[in-house]
Amino acid sequence: xxxxxxxxxxxxxxxxxxxxxxxxxxxxxxxxxxxxxxxxxxxxxxxxxxxxxxxxxxxxxxxxxxxxxxxxxxxxxxxxxxxxxxxxxxxxxxxxxxxxxxxxxxxxxxxxxxxxxxxxxxxxxxxxxxxxxxxxxxxxxxxxxxx
Numbered sequence: 833x834x835x836x837x838x839x840x841x842x843x844x845x846x847x848x849x850x851x852x853x854x855x856x857x858x859x860x861x862x863x864x865x866x867x868x869x870x871x872x873x874x875x876x877x878x879x880x881x882x883x884x885x886x887x888x889x890x891x892x893x894x895x896x897x898x899x900x901x902x903x904x905x906x907x908x909x910x911x912x913x914x915x916x917x918x919x920x921x922x923x924x925x926x927x928x929x930x931x932x933x934x935x936x937x938x939x940x941x942x943x944x945x946x947x948x949x950x951x952x953x954x955x956x957x958x959x960x961x962x963x964x965x966x967x968x969x970x971x972x973x974x975x976x977x978x979x
């Protein structure tokens with residue numbers, strides 16, 4: 833007890849220093865900008881299969897029969913394929929083109945990434961756009977219903 837009485841000022845100073853330090857750490861945590869963190873968080877850390885959009889686009893250039901334009905964009909764990917078809921292509925042929933577009937993506941990528949296929953025309957058509965979605969855990973593509 834005599835130790836505490838003798839060093840009372842020093843002990844109070846140490847306690848105040850520790851409290852100020854804790855307060856500084858808590859305020860830093862609250863005020864720190866978190867914009868530099870990834871949009872999708874840590875769930876993409878385990879994705880070790882890379883996707884090169886230009887590579888897929890060059891493989892899709894084989895689909896020129898009835899196709900005007902193709903673009904590929906990766907966003908998170910989704911590969912978006914946009915296909916613009918000619919005005920004389922019907923829905924069934926467009927879905928076939930969309931299904932054939934999966935051949936440009938490797939099996940490893942198909943098992944990891946979800947794939948969305950947007951098929952549209954430059955001209956006005958009530959039956960377009962057609963959207964197909966393939967989940968990485970499924971084997972088939974789910975298409976929008978006929979309009």
